[in-house]
Amino acid sequence: AQTVTQSQPEMSVQEAETVTLSCTYDTSESNYYLFWYKQPPSRQMILVIRQEAYKQQNATENRFSVNFQKAAKSFSLKISDSQLGDTAMYFCAFMKGNNNDMRFGAGTRLTVKP
């Protein structure tokens, strides 16, 4: 079974600074996808970024980027120029191939301070 571990239950960062959220996963699969989802206080989950395992290049979406280390099974999320609106729970998720059973980590609560 695939497992996703987020070792940081809570983090905080000052507005405009950079923060990195950690995620590790365990799998024997070679074809898989990794995701970061954001859950603000409104409770609605929002996709932040995705990474295909077969791509060596790290995915980026504006201020959000990942550091994908396939051999180490690590998938960290870097948020640059943090904004107050980035305050949320962040979930790392893993999905094998085109299997629809996405596995989520326990989440990291990020607080951006003014």
Next chain:
Amino acid sequence: NAGVTQTPKFRVLKTGQSMTLLCAQDMNHEYMYWYRQDPGMGLRLIHYSVGEGTTAKGEVPDGYNVSRLKKQNFLLGLESAAPSQTSVYFCASSYWDQSNSPLHFGNGTRLTVT
């Protein structure tokens, strides 16, 4: 567009009672999912559907049933509620499988079973 709408938003049940959660999406998505979110555990997939008239089990299907009679609706049923089913339930949909299209989530239903 309303996106993904879940009803009700809150519900309190007594042990042994039954209820149905309704999820409706207006994006013509093929895939729909039911997740539960518990503290410290992230989201776990209960059941999902890859199209009208189809359903499949996820990671934690026991105690739940689902139906997808219409493409836009995905119902989650609890026949005999138990305190262990106290959770926040999220419905999600995607146009195609999650490897190629992002999940769109509803705002969740908080269910308490006493």
